[in-house]
Amino acid sequence: MLKKIITLAASAVVVTALSACGGGGDGGADAAGSGDGGGELTMGFAQVGAESGWRSANTKSIQESAKAAGVELKFSDAQQKQENQIKAIRSYIQQKVDVIAFSPVVETGWDTVLLEAKRAQIPVILTDRAVDSDDDSLYETFIGSDFVKEGEKAGEWLVGEAGSDPTKVVEIQGTTGAAPAIDRKAGFEDAIKGSSNIEVVASQTGDFTRSGGKQVMEAFLKSNPDIDVVYAHNDDMGLGAIEAIEAAGKVPGQDIKIITVDAVKDGMTALSEGKINFIVECNPLLGDQLMDAAEKVVAGDELPKRIETEETTFDQEQATAALPDRQY
């Protein structure tokens, strides 16, 4: 993991995330993709799904940016299934789009379909989530967050908050095998490893959904009566955990502290109300950067292999101040 962190850090180019994009429609769910606009460049985009508030904001950003850039977008929603994304990518290859972009549901298992795109001479851009492949010639660039760093920020906050108090943590992980689940877990573990008073007593996937977070938290509360902290890999699962904690007669944010990742409006509202204690930001507004990269790639320009978004963290006071201007 250390090797991976060093490699990522060395190749990272930090670019301030563009914060434009507002209004517009929701993502369609057609498997093969539907046209949206009539520009010169055609992009096939295979989205993960609609599992979270973050994802909806990401879809909206991509659709609006495509429209603004005059890019004809063929959009598909894989409903969190890798086989659906592979089908969509194959369909974009058949349709001979100019560029394919996708956010891989999981990290592994992409080499075959990416090779098919390469042989068809269609460039591929990864957005939001990376792939784990030995062959980085299979894609042009990755645009998104440093998920390891996000996990570290969550862990660092907890180390400061816990001091020397014995602290029992339960972790609600994202989708098994997904880059943000793997990396946010690793970054968090790394940050707390010097604090023997902090113990992760249970860790399970909630699949990045609110209902998943609620279900997992209900089970945790039954098997672990004395939980001090929940670390949820996204806001939605943290919000689900809040429902379970309240139903169990406890006070979220006080009896059980909650750390999440994303900083979407619902999460920020809960933080501002004191139900969540700390949020690590993950920026979903990748649309403008993606359209810009697509135009460059199609024009034959070479791009850095990683283009990372800059992100911050929020405590209660900062969330209250940021909420009125929050776009998503």
Ligand code: AHR
């Ligand atoms: O890949 C980004 C993650 O996916 C977001 O943190 C989460 O909310 C989403 O479902």
